[in-house]
Amino acid sequence: MPAVVAILALGVVLWLGGRATNAARGLLPTRGTTTVDHGVVVERTRAVARLVTSETVLRDVVVYQNRLLGSTKRSLVVVTGKVLAGFDLDRGSEVQVDHEARVVRVFLPPAAVLGVEVTELKTYDERRGLWNPFRPADRDTIFRLAREQLVKSAGEVELARHTEESARRLLQALVSADGYTTEIVFGGSRRTTTPSPE
Secondary structure (H helix, E strand, O other): OHHHHHHHHHHHHHHHHHHHHHHHHHHOOOOOOOOOOOOOOOOOOOOOOEEEEEEEEEEEEEEEEEEEOOEEEEEEEEEEEEEEEEEEHHHOOEEEEEOOOOEEEEEEOOOEEEEEEEEEEEEEEEEOOOOOOOOHHHHHHHHHHHHHHHHHHHHHOOHHHHHHHHHHHHHHHHOOOOOOEEEEEEOOOOEEOOOEEO
């Protein structure tokens, strides 16, 4: 009988301890304290001449999977970002004015993606393998793949055509002169847009 009483007493003590722990947990903050330290290192600064004429916000899904020794780690990430497209004027741009024909010709290099800004990476599913845990290098790879996927998606939405059309409208408005027409010629194709009388 004393053994039964001891077991019951132990059960009551454990139950009370569990209740006290749960009550104490409610009084404590649910998250720890986060501190962030940082230091900026400037690697290089250079002059650039770029004309950004299109900004596209894209969202895409990246599935990262790595298999090692029969153990697979997998992550499903939704990436949101801005793709900036336009013209790198350092690759060749020129303005010609034909006073006799009263035409201003602006020659631009081919449209290209000038920058990708990842604004959000949201992980919806992450599973580590038994022998294959996630490491910082995996997260770096996921970030790189996300940027590459945004550039690829930008090509699929005909961003170059939109970029050229935006540049044409912008430059025709900026370069307009009394009685002159403006022609925009895009590099590579030497294709001229329809001139607009100004």
